[in-house]
């Protein structure tokens with residue numbers, strides 16, 4: 376944890392997230408439940424979401440940590456094919472019922488951090 380900003384949590388090295396490539400998974404407490412989450416890089420910027428489809432609350436990766444469709448332009452849910460905009464989480468196709476739950480991220484000095492908020496906390500071990 377970053378002592379000067381306790382709501383920022385280190386996630387991975389920035390170089391580990393390749394544009395349109397494999398995601399970095401992490402766990403969060405969201406509204407009191409432990410949930411999977413993921414971060415991806417798209418068009419140079421890092422974006423993170425709960426790994427929970429807006430159609431049915433299921434994890435979305437079609438192989439572990441693979442979320443992009445074959446075009447590399449959308450995040451796709453493996454269950455029924457809902458498509459989401461990688462930079463906003465907005466549903467743009469398929470049976471999704473709204474956007475993905477976004478998690479604020481920052482890149483700083485070669486490290487990606489995610490930011491906790493009132494309903495989104497780190498998992499306590």
Ligand code: FES
Pocket residue numbers: 428429430431432433435452453454455456457469470471
């Ligand atoms: S659970 Fe994701 S499209 Fe149905």
